[in-house]
Amino acid sequence: MVLLRLPEAHDVATMALGCQDPEVARWTNLPSPYTEHDARSWAQKVNNPVHWWDEPTWVIADTENRWCGSVHLESEQEGAARVRFLVAPELRGRGIATRAVRLACRWGFSSLRLNVITWRALIGNEAARSVAQQAGFSVHNQIMRRGLAHRGKLMDCWFADLIPDDLVDAHSGQVWSGPQLTRREREVLHAMAAGLSNREIADSLGISENTVKNHVRSILEKLPAKSRMEAVVKGVQEGITRLT
Ligand SMILES: CC(C)(COP(=O)(O)OP(=O)(O)OC[C@H]1O[C@@H](n2cnc3c(N)ncnc32)[C@H](O)[C@@H]1OP(=O)(O)O)[C@@H](O)C(=O)NCCC(=O)NCCS
Incomplete structure (x- = not known):
């Protein structure tokens, strides 16, 4: 069984070692060479609650919560992503990547509605x-000619695609995905966590105050929370936002 989760502080050293392969x-x-500083920067980038959704990225962990690798879905055109x-070299050949890719793709089809x-x-x-x-x-x-950018050069590559019906059953695993807030709702929640009023949120996002109120209502329903304060606390606990 594999678990797809956000990076944790203890991953940095193991990940740096694994990526030196x-x-x-x-x-x-x-x-290359890959350092602990690279691993730490990557973990910080992935842990950004707003930008995570632009490029969903997970640490692949085993049942003892150890770092085994990573998988990510990089946005392409609307409705499409690349996996x-x-x-880690010492864990290869046990089906870990296959299970993680199936889980990430299933999540992408269901939560991001990818085609x-x-x-x-x-x-x-x-x-x-x-x-x-x-x-x-x-x-x-x-072969797709010049289809892949590799270390600053376009290289010929192999290519493949997967649509929802193709997905081989994704069994025995868990994927962190948090409550299903839309991108706009996550931006509003992030602004709430920064202490902005509805008026200020409306100005910063270029939308009307009424639209902000609708987003706030929807966020409270989805988390669920009874107040803005509770929504921010739950958002932080769920890893969707952070106090800035
Ligand atoms: C590619 C990679 C993620 C695979 O991870 P993994 O956990 O070993 O993958 P799995 O165990 O799920 O499956 C690997 C399969 O490839 C096969 N395989 C491994 N090396 C192979 C080789 N040189 N030639 C042919 N098949 C090979 C394995 O036998 C296994 O197939 P099997 O299940 O039929 O035995 C891992 O090798 C890796 O991290 N490589 C470096 C980074 C990389 O290439 N990433 C992919 C970029 S698109």
Whole structure:
């Protein structure tokens, strides 16, 4: 079983070590050499409650909550995202990436209402190709020329796509996704956490005060919360926002 969750402070050292693997440098765009500073910056970026939704990213953890790798869905055009993933070298070959990709894709189809998830990898990345195939992606036989940016150069790549009906059953796992607030509701909640009034929120987002009130009402219903204060507290507890 794998768990997809947000990065935690104890992941930094393990992640830095895992990402120093030469195969990670060979097949991904992660900094090389990879340092603890890189891991910490990544964790901070991922833990941003508003921007997380632009590019949902998870740590893959095992049942003992140890860092095993990461998976993320990078936005493409409307309704589409591209999946990327990596697993710690000592944990490969146990089906961890396959399970994590299935879970992330299922979540993307249901929570983000994606229509298609794509995958691209440099030619020769057999392990990644096998993960895509086992997760249900249609891996095309052709090569996409100059289809993948790798370390500043456009490279030929393998490519594949997955639509909801293709998804091989995602079993035994959990995905953190928090309450289902829309992007606008998350922005409003974030502004509430910063102590802004409805008028100030309306001005900062360029919308009317009435629209802000509607968003606040919807946020209170979804969390659920009885007051703005309780909504902010719950938002912080759920990791959707933070006090600034
Ligand atoms: C790709 C990667 C995430 C796979 O992680 P994993 O947890 O080992 O993946 P899984 O165990 O779910 O599946 C790997 C499959 O690839 C197969 N495989 C591994 N190396 C292979 C190789 N060199 N040639 C062919 N198949 C290979 C495994 O046998 C396994 O298939 P099986 O289940 O039929 O035995 C991992 O190798 C990795 O992190 N690589 C570096 C980063 C990377 O390439 N990321 C992908 C970018 S798109």
